[in-house]
Amino acid sequence: LGYRVRPIEMGDIPQVTEIDRESFANSWSPSTYKHDLRFNRLTRYLVAYEEEGKPARQEVSVQSGGSGPLRWLRRRFSGEVSHPSTGQHILGFAGLWFMMDEVHLTTIAVREAYRRRGIGGLLLISAIELAVLRNARMVTLEVRASNRPAQALYEKYGFRRVGVRRGYYTDNREDAVLMTADGIASASFQAQFQRLKREHAERWGESHLELGE
Ligand SMILES: CC(C)(COP(=O)(O)OP(=O)(O)OC[C@H]1O[C@@H](n2cnc3c(N)ncnc32)[C@H](O)[C@@H]1OP(=O)(O)O)[C@@H](O)C(=O)NCCC(=O)NCCS
Numbered sequence: 001l002g003y004r005v006r007p008i009e010m011g012d013i014p015q016v017t018e019i020d021r022e023s024f025a026n027s028w029s030p031s032t033y034k035h036d037l038r039f040n041r042l043t044r045y046l047v048a049y050e051e052e053g054k055p056a057r058q059e060v061s062v063q064s065g066g067s068g069p070l071r072w073l074r075r076r077f078s079g080e081v082s083h084p085s086t087g088q089h090i091l092g093f094a095g096l097w098f099m100m101d102e103v104h105l106t107t108i109a110v111r112e113a114y115r116r117r118g119i120g121g122l123l124l125i126s127a128i129e130l131a132v133l134r135n136a137r138m139v140t141l142e143v144r145a146s147n148r149p150a151q152a153l154y155e156k157y158g159f160r161r162v163g164v165r166r167g168y169y170t171d172n173r174e175d176a177v178l179m180t181a182d183g184i185a186s187a188s189f190q191a192q193f194q195r196l197k198r199e200h201a202e203r204w205g206e207s208h209l210e211l212g213e
Contacts, residue, residue, distance in 0.1 A: 003208075005208070008093065044130065094109075117204065138183070154181075
């Protein structure tokens with residue numbers, strides 16, 4: 001069985017921050033993610049998890065008072081709302097920022113123990129699919145000059161180097177390489193992209209993408 005991708009839920013934040021901590025020098029706190037999820041209408045996070053045959057379900061008993069929409073809102077934003085996702089083992093995540101006809105990949109990370117198993121590739125495929133669905137023309141990103149694994153991932157899926165921001169990263173003044181996948185809806189990009197998707201499915205199993213559109 002392949003992997004599954006779906007939009008993030010509040011209940012995923014502890015696992016996402018765990019992956020963030022083991023992946024980045026400057027990791028985000030759970031409250032930063034919560035704030036982004038609640039208030040930032042321009043961002044979208046996707047999480048990847050393993051298909052387990054039958055999705056794990058764990059109902060959460062809700063203590064908050066009130067009724068109707070107010071009660072739902074309180075539960076939704078306190079993170080205690082029950083969701084079928086609860087109990088699923090999150091293996092990686094990606095963040096996207098929508099700006100007109102451009103989608104910026106703000107972050108992507110896979111649990112260290114699960115790397116080199118196609119999960120980063122699947123998250124990138126999902127990000128590109130979502131960008132196409134949103135009628136974006138291109139996907140852009142910055143990557144540390146020293147981060148060869150990530151650069152290889154992006155190149156494999158059609159990103160090209162378009163520039164360098166000198167001393168972009170504040171922790172060590174490292175350069176950022178700017179990379180772009182342009183013309184993502186064009187016939188030539190799509191032909192290559194569909195081939196890569198087929199190869200991914202043949203190698204890692206058929207995956208299920210739920211992009212929230
Ligand atoms: C970058 C990252 C997300 C890749 O995830 P992953 O699940 O290991 O990637 P995949 O298994 O899908 O690999 C897809 C392709 O990426 C490239 N790649 C991934 N890891 C690589 C490595 N260590 N060395 C060289 N190429 C690598 C390869 O081209 C690979 O294709 P292949 O399997 O045909 O060789 C993961 O290494 C990670 O979480 N790193 C830490 C966080 C990070 O640096 N994020 C990027 C911020 S810009």
